[in-house]
Amino acid sequence: EAGVTQSPTHLIKTRGQQATLRCSPISGHTSVYWYQQALGLGLQFLLWYDEGEERNRGNFPPRFSGRQFPNYSSELNVNALELEDSALYLCASSFRRAATEAFFGQGTRLTVV
């Protein structure tokens, strides 16, 4: 069974550009979560999608946005990139909301120069 897959693995952008990160959940999972993990730090919750809708949002500016498609895959978009956006972006998926265990992908390493 395929796990959570994220693409690209690495992404290098310049300040001011936009970045698009993609996530494919485990088959059957309807919830997708996005996290930002800065170097040496814990995971910061970004967004939670379930059944195509945004269910909750972390304490991030509006230039962090995303969506979930009918097949439950998801995109994270970061506009007007700043140097401090450089981090590992992790996607996790689980069964419907109120699920417990979530499975994580390998992450996308975003570097803003």
Place this chain on the structure above:
Amino acid sequence: GESVGLHLPTLSVQEGDNSIINCAYSNSASDYFIWYKQESGKGPQFIIDIRSNMDKRQGQRVTVLLNKTVKHLSLQIAATQPGDSAVYFCAENIGDSNYQLIWGAGTKLIIKP
């Protein structure tokens, strides 16, 4: 505000010994706690969870203890093996079906041969 913190950023343990990783949380309303393991270059992997109506839960070679009186969580790993080398994160969930976990910074577990 709410926070989940770890007492020690790095823990060195002799192979074969037991490891104890500690975590403090500050939100008394948290009802669900998870431990994740993150190996280098990989996404976090679920280890074990515990709900606030429990004090102890055991898995395979791992035990999680929850002390709600002092808001303390610990992960015990029995007979530590080289494959246990990783960063361990504790996380808390504050109520209902909201999967907005609050994460600690992580403890790096180093296994000495």
